[in-house]
Amino acid sequence: MSTVAFPSTTVDTPAQTAGAGRPAVIRSAQDVSRIVNAGAAKGSNARIVIAIALGGVFLDAYDLTSLAYGIKDIARQFSLSPVQVGFVSSAITFGAILGALFGGYLTDRIGRYRVFMADMLFFVVAAIAAGLAPNAWVLGGARFLMGFGVGLDLPVAMAFLAEFSRVAGKGNKAASVAAWCPAWYAATSTCYLLILGLYAILPEHHLGWLWRLTLAFGAVPAIAIILVRSRYISESPVWAANQGDLDEAARILKRSYGVDAVVERSSEPVKAPRAASWRNYGVLFNRTYRSRTILAATIGAASSFGYNAIIFGLPVIITSFFHQGPLTTIVAALTLNLAFAFVGGLIGVRTAPTVGAWKMTVLGHSLQFASLIGLALIGKPGSGVLVVLAILLLGGYLFGQGFGPGSHSMTYASLSYPTSIRGIGVGFNQTLVRSASTVSLFLFPVLSAALGTKVFWVIAVAPLTSLLVLLAIRWEPSGYDIDAEDYLDPLAVGGRSVNAVNA
Template sequence: MPPTTDPDSPLPGNGRDTTGAPATSLRVSTAADVHRILSDLGSRSPKATAVILLALGGIFMDAYDFSSIAFGMPAITEQFGLTGFMTGLVNASIMIGAVVGALSGGYLVDRFGRYRLFMADMVFFVVAALGSALAPEAWSLIGFRFVMGIGVGLDIPVAMAFLAEFSRLRGKGNRSERVNSWSPAWYFATGTGYVIVLICFLLLPMDQQDHLWRIVVGFGAVPAVIVLLVRRRYMAESPQWLADQGDLRGAVDVLRSHYSIDAELVPSPEDQESRSSARTRLSTVLELFAPRYRLRTISALCVSVFSTFGYNAVAYGTPLIITTLFHQGPLVTIVSSLVINLGFGLAGGLLGMGVVSRFGSRKVTLVGFTIQAAALFTLAAIGVPSSALVLVAVAMLAAFIFAQAGGPGANLMNFATLSYPTRLRGIGVGFNQGTLRAFSVLSLLGFPILASSLGTGVFWIVACAPLLGAISLLLNPWDPTGKDVDGEDLGGTTTSGTTHVEAAPAR
């Protein structure tokens, strides 16, 4: 009987014993062998950790580019003489690009791999950030924001695939925790944007304040350039994707170089057959609605759509809400937005990472939706706040962001990413993100219009989104936390988090 590998034990499977000396190597004959090794051991080496951090760096850029323009919208509206519709279009252009990027990126990341698409994203970010910062008029800004959105749409499926496929199935640093880590990274980026806004606001002379948004938007090119400079040293293709494509040699090489796993390729007749079929296999969006995946896809879509409607209205609209609906000045708006995102958003995201393995994505998301609905109904009941009620209103915005970061906002990626095996992961995330961004466009276009006509009464409408999200989870029992979807797809089972991997004598 082959030896059993304990996920929390240094032996066997990492090619080292407890003293650091070479141990037995792990045989790899099929894609299922690669899956079992990764499920058990995940990422333990510095290079694998670096891949995770670079993937989160992509998420940082996504969030920064999405939110960096939010505070500058009043100045942009005045400078370019925008109507209400054009203001909404400037806001929504990045989302429209993200729809295109996500729908195409989901297919491309499964077809051509994670590494190539990730590198292409960085170029999009650099060009679009600098172009947006230098835009001379509204249509140029809309065009570059659209290009930026394509980059974001391409990046999300790539980053989620890296986070899932460079992590173990269960135990410390498992896939659910790693995928959930996108949420604190998102709010850290959003908060960083407001830190830059605050610094520039305090340092720039009053007659230069109109250029504040250009500085903040252009800064988005900096992290993308950094990633481009360090990519060759640390980035690598997903070994599970390589194995699914039939490139077992490439998968073994990555296991050795980025996981410090002493894997040995042992070709078999089944391997030759799998290589032939893997390269010709083409998954489609229709498979997401096959009987095995149908409820998972519906659940992921419900969480994403109902989560994004409220988030786009509240998070992207936070400066608009505080300035226009709460009648506060620019400094209060900046500081409040900073505290809400960097304080409550980051804290909620970290809390969500800590509890998702224990309680599961479904329960955590359900609690988050419930808190959000309560916060929005409270804001609707308060109306235009005065005196002490301003603090209550801002606290409700903070509660909404806290619940979003730890609940539906974090776990929508768990539902979209971990409900499908590697061969479907890019398409699954891409389709989910494309649908999500389409609804984001509607909310970004509609919220300014509704807010201008309904005032704080708009919160009665927005509150329906988390309420419907909670109802959808009560009706659908699917929870992706800890599910071995790759083992299921490859015909294997993993019931307790312990897998069996055949060892070969060390040479």
């Protein structure tokens, strides 16, 4: 892949502007993008906006994970067959497929803020309905609605993370987007902590309420986000500028980015960014974006297929390893998430600006593949040594997920496209990713019942496939000014190979 040389420009950072005692001058959407890329002023709300966006990711992960432990109780309470368990489990991802398809378009069309607030309402209503579900049909419907909210949320959350961060240096766009991963695992761990707490305080004859309380709790953080939205969160300044509203972009820069900006109307013609349209799905496959789209989709789908099978089946897998009760299962699952997945996610954030996304994703997939092959070879461990080894291999898989594809599947999905098509790009990616999740969540109970631990051979195909595509397409998004592509001649846009990451 060729390297793109962008027009040489000099941009004062917010700190330099403030120190000089003069406001930043905005003549075009490109100027707004440059100001954002230079970094927020100290004391601004940009980090709070990023934290709120990560709160949306937290909800996504919590809602997807919250059914994992309780599915056995649900199957028993509603007398479900393995196929029916698969349908209930995958209902949320069916909803996420449609939500991502429409959410990506709406994020580009009506803006980040409006879509973000709409999906919070989905989370509140769906969580309460799922917790009160009288039968499997209502539970499946509530989970489908919840999934639609998840699908809406990820494109807009990724847009916020990318469009409120600097382009290079510590805490750059790649690091901010990669932070979705530890947020995801923090939510997963919170879910297990909540289950552990409820398990400790509920009377034994009321343990059947455990899954209901866990699902309903998802409404609590959603309500909290809704309550703080008006004070801190606003529209993306780059998106507002791309719509031609430079005055609104200047107000957002002042409110959320801590930058004083004045608008000067330019008499020179300015290239307008691409307008939001359903046709932009086709743009993802033009000469510029085709290889990036294929790479992002492969990483996302492979990561989702394997991770959902492992994380959803974790309680079942651990139970078969330890042959003990639910308390041991909960504690072991929580420990694995915190010690391996969450720590790996933090490493992914820390290394994004320096090592880059490509190398870390390759390393993560390699560790996952080796871990799955090891689990398949061990099978059902009989001795204590093999049990310990199997648990470590599960941890190795989650650790590789954390710093590799877990962190950077969204880096590739978000930072392979400029602002004008970022929502569409993430939405399309998530449509494919959630399709892989649906297949994984539906097939895992069936394949696990039929194959036992040999199911690890099937799961291992996912990281291997992604590894091969990564070796063929060496695209490195970290540190690359992707938003500048909105203002360049399409024929001049190329990309940057992984070999240029530290150039």
